[in-house]
Amino acid sequence: MTFRSICAxxxxxxxxxxxxxxxxxxxxxxxxxxxxxxxxLVKAAPIELMREQIxxxxxxxxxxxxxxxxxxxxxxxxxxxxxxxxxxGSALNVDPDQVGxxxxxxxxxxxxxxLIQRQCEEVARKIDRTPEAESLxxxxxxxxxxxxxxxxxxxxxxxxxxxxxxxxxxxxNMGTMLAFIYTDADIGAKTLSQILKKATKRSFNRxxxxxxxxxxDIALCTATGESGKVNPVEFSHALEECCRSLAQxxxxxxxxxxxxxxxxxxxxxxxxxxAKIARTIIESPLVKTAVYGEDPNWxxxxxxxxxxxxxxxPNAVSLWISDGNQRYPLVKSGEIIADLKMAKAxxxxxxxxxxxxxxxxxxxxxxxGCDLTERYVEINGRYTx
Amino acid sequence: MTFRSICAxxxxxxxxxxxxxxxxxxxxxxxxxxxxxxxxLVKAAPIELMREQIxxxxxxxxxxxxxxxxxxxxxxxxxxxxxxxxxxGSALNVDPDQVGxxxxxxxxxxxxxxLIQRQCEEVARKIDRTPEAESLxxxxxxxxxxxxxxxxxxxxxxxxxxxxxxxxxxxxNMGTMLAFIYTDADIGAKTLSQILKKATKRSFNRxxxxxxxxxxDIALCTATGESGKVNPVEFSHALEECCRSLAQxxxxxxxxxxxxxxxxxxxxxxxxxxAKIARTIIESPLVKTAVYGEDPNWxxxxxxxxxxxxxxxPNAVSLWISDGNQRYPLVKSGEIIADLKMAKAxxxxxxxxxxxxxxxxxxxxxxxGCDLTERYVEINGRYTx
Numbered sequence: 059m060t061f062r063s064i065c066a067x068x069x070x071x072x073x074x075x076x077x078x079x080x081x082x083x084x085x086x087x088x089x090x091x092x093x094x095x096x097x098x099l100v101k102a103a104p105i106e107l108m109r110e111q112i113x114x115x116x117x118x119x120x121x122x123x124x125x126x127x128x129x130x131x132x133x134x135x136x137x138x139x140x141x142x143x144x145x146x147g148s149a150l151n152v153d154p155d156q157v158g159x160x161x162x163x164x165x166x167x168x169x170x171x172x173l174i175q176r177q178c179e180e181v182a183r184k185i186d187r188t189p190e191a192e193s194l195x196x197x198x199x200x201x202x203x204x205x206x207x208x209x210x211x212x213x214x215x216x217x218x219x220x221x222x223x224x225x226x227x228x229x230x231n232m233g234t235m236l237a238f239i240y241t242d243a244d245i246g247a248k249t250l251s252q253i254l255k256k257a258t259k260r261s262f263n264r265x266x267x268x269x270x271x272x273x274x275d276i277a278l279c280t281a282t283g284e285s286g287k288v289n290p291v292e293f294s295h296a297l298e299e300c301c302r303s304l305a306q307x308x309x310x311x312x313x314x315x316x317x318x319x320x321x322x323x324x325x326x327x328x329x330x331x332x333a334k335i336a337r338t339i340i341e342s343p344l345v346k347t348a349v350y351g352e353d354p355n356w357x358x359x360x361x362x363x364x365x366x367x368x369x370x371x372p373n374a375v376s377l378w379i380s381d382g383n384q385r386y387p388l389v390k391s392g393e394i395i396a397d398l399k400m401a402k403a404x405x406x407x408x409x410x411x412x413x414x415x416x417x418x419x420x421x422x423x424x425x426x427g428c429d430l431t432e433r434y435v436e437i438n439g440r441y442t443x
Numbered sequence: 444m445t446f447r448s449i450c451a452x453x454x455x456x457x458x459x460x461x462x463x464x465x466x467x468x469x470x471x472x473x474x475x476x477x478x479x480x481x482x483x484l485v486k487a488a489p490i491e492l493m494r495e496q497i498x499x500x501x502x503x504x505x506x507x508x509x510x511x512x513x514x515x516x517x518x519x520x521x522x523x524x525x526x527x528x529x530x531x532g533s534a535l536n537v538d539p540d541q542v543g544x545x546x547x548x549x550x551x552x553x554x555x556x557x558l559i560q561r562q563c564e565e566v567a568r569k570i571d572r573t574p575e576a577e578s579l580x581x582x583x584x585x586x587x588x589x590x591x592x593x594x595x596x597x598x599x600x601x602x603x604x605x606x607x608x609x610x611x612x613x614x615x616n617m618g619t620m621l622a623f624i625y626t627d628a629d630i631g632a633k634t635l636s637q638i639l640k641k642a643t644k645r646s647f648n649r650x651x652x653x654x655x656x657x658x659x660d661i662a663l664c665t666a667t668g669e670s671g672k673v674n675p676v677e678f679s680h681a682l683e684e685c686c687r688s689l690a691q692x693x694x695x696x697x698x699x700x701x702x703x704x705x706x707x708x709x710x711x712x713x714x715x716x717x718a719k720i721a722r723t724i725i726e727s728p729l730v731k732t733a734v735y736g737e738d739p740n741w742x743x744x745x746x747x748x749x750x751x752x753x754x755x756x757p758n759a760v761s762l763w764i765s766d767g768n769q770r771y772p773l774v775k776s777g778e779i780i781a782d783l784k785m786a787k788a789x790x791x792x793x794x795x796x797x798x799x800x801x802x803x804x805x806x807x808x809x810x811x812g813c814d815l816t817e818r819y820v821e822i823n824g825r826y827t828x
Contacts, residue, residue, distance in 0.1 A: 066514055072675070097750070098749040098750045099744065099750070099754070099755065099757060100745055100747075100748070100749030100757040101748035130742060130745065130757070130779070131734040132758065132777070164742075165742035165746065166741075166742045166779055223539055245746075265687065268650070272746070273746055273749065308488075341820075343728070343815075343823070347819075347820055347823035347824035348823065348824065350824040351823070351824030353824070356551075357514075357515060357549075357550035357551045358550075360485055360515065361485055361550065361657070361658055361703065363484075363485070364483040364484035364485030364658065365482070365483045365484070367483075372484060372485040372515070373517065385563065392517070394551055402662060429821055430728075430820055430824070431824070432817040432820045432821065434728075434732075434816065434820070435732055435735065435815055435816055435817045435819075437734030437818070438728070438729055438732035438733065438736070439735040439738070439814075439815070440731065
């Protein structure tokens with residue numbers, strides 16, 4: 059059997075089903091647990107609940123639904139989120155306090171609890187450790203995603219697998235990114251939390267589809283411990299690799315996207331400064347439309363960097379464009395050396411990379427996004443009540 | 444003669460001409476002067492020059508060209524900007540040090556100085572105080588603007604008139620907003636500068652078309668003094684009114700725009716906090732596409748507010764939608780009371796207004812923007828080298 063993600067991890071069972079817009083996924087795997095959550099002030103009910111729940115540092119199962127975000131639903135929504143953990147707890151025979159819960163879908167509507175209960179019972183009966191099970195699990199949490207997203211990192215002594223959906227506030231009223239990551243490494247909850255935070259900062263937090271931050275963003279990681287102790291540094295790199303793969307898939311699947319954009323800022327004084335500039339460029343509608351039109355308007359990249367609020371000398375920077383294979387210089391130490399024909403040729407593929415060197419320090423950061431197309435406007439403007 | 448803007452101010456003469464993409468405007472009016480400039484780290488050469496020049500606090504003329512932004516052009520660009528002031532100085536017989544200069548157009552290209560010199564001489568010969576002259580002046584600085592922008596505020600004791608072009612980084616490689624404002628009030632340079640800064644903060648700085656801040660943004664104000672002393676408070680309100688009118692015209696003329704969006708945040712603790720939330724909502728591609736599609740997805744407005752980085756209680760807010768005539772409640776103190784049919788009806792016009800009350804304080808702020816359409820993507824993505 060060839061696994062693509064979470065079922066490659068020993069001790070993980072899952073299943074998922076979808077009926078129209080309404081999907082449900084269960085994942086069963088006991089271990090230490092950590093989570094990171096949206097920083098939006100407006101938090102969905104399951105997020106409010108999980109922020110408390112995760113403090114225990116252990117988890118035995120996850121229930122996630124698509125179609126309704128259970129966001130902006132007040133006290134009733136909070137109770138509904140608890141109810142979801144009860145359904146999963148009873149169907150899988152685990153303590154509801156040990157069940158993680160996540161939702162994605164329309165904001166401002168209440169959950170259809172009878173539907174969720176029925177789906178939960180059906181999915182629980184079929185829960186399994188097979189390639190088909192992990193595929194259905196990844197598909198059931200999709201909203202406007204055009205493909206399911208799996209990542210797998212296999213090291214000599216341990217394995218990390220993850221599934222994810224969505225990106226930013228990409229869909230009409232839809233909430234966001236959900237990521238469920240599993241490993242057989244034996245790692246304490248506190249360390250796991252630190253490593254997950256760092257990996258998230260360098261992956262999911264550096265994906266921008268349209269700059270909107272969802273009310274429902276969540277990434278959960280469970281470590282079953284079946285493979286024994288691991289080197290924390292090696293584990294940290296592997297988890298980051300897994301998250302980065304998932305993040306790139308999210309960016310490539312942005313609504314209406316035709317190209318993945320990757321921006322690396324080098325030569326910064328601080329990593330977070332590099333990240334802020336990279337995000338500002340990735341978010342710029344002018345950069346996004348230029349990439350879509352394969353127009354090597356590098357001036358837009360420099361101008362976007364200039365408004366990121368980070369100090370640098372525009373006359374000292376160097377800039378390159380690349381398709382992932384060959385790299386073409388556009389600006390060298392502030393001097394324009396762009397061969398626009400070559401630069402345009404570098405934009406024909408599915409991936410467009412900009413590298414900007416600020417010549418101020420040794421730190422760097424990379425962010426991912428996608429182009430802005432007529433299709434994005436169509437998807438987000440034509441959704442009517 | 445019916446003036447629409449700057450020629451209503453005694454002592455102002457102007458003219459403009461355009462040849463293809465390349466336009467040139469001269470304005471002749473001596474007085475105290477103040478300016479505000481882009482905060483983008485990447486500043487065009489004329490901006491670098493004017494930041495120094497304005498310190499004198501007086502100005503006798505302005506020269507502005509469209510078609511080439513003279514941005515990212517280094518030392519040569521700076522000398523070219525000085526050269527423009529020399530052309531205008533010699534054509535109008537004023538000290539070049541007393542000439543304001545501004546450019547808008549493609550970034551990363553050098554000025555065609557012989558063209559500018561020829562146009563400058565021709566325009567100087569025709570400089571006049573007529574409705575036609577102010578019209579041509581406003582038209583000559585247009586780039587992708589679809590209409591020239593004039594504003595006029597007439598008070599009992601003084602007059603303020605202004606012309607402007609563009610908005611944000613709205614066009615392919617194009618730079619920005621230029622605004623030239625004139626008054627016959629007698630007002631010192633220092634006071635004028637303070638009042639202009641405040642007015643700009645509440646008008647031009649609250650217009651968002653696509654969030655990109657140009658390398659060339661400039662607003663210059665000259666006070667000829669011919670009408671004598673004025674009440675500074677009254678003048679301040681009048682200048683803000685003039686700038687607000689120009690700013691709204693910029694927003695309404697955003698690339699591909701079909702609707703003006705106005706967002707007012709009330710009940711904030713600080714005006715700047717209200718402004719930051721208003722800007723975040725106006726910038727949100729999801730809000731912009733929803734307005735375009737006349738989709739009353741108010742959840743997007745609240746979600747955008749939640750990620751502005753300003754503290755408030757999402758469960759205490761109230762939200763209204765309006766077409767400028769009638770106002771419909773969507774959320775009242777955190778409770779959803781939206782009649783989506785009525786809300787949708789309020790989105791049919793050319794103007795869509797959201798009012799969000801944070802219920803935390805007494806400050807408020809308004810920002811303006813426009814919807815995001817397929818046409819924006821087309822304009823900005825299909826520009827090829």
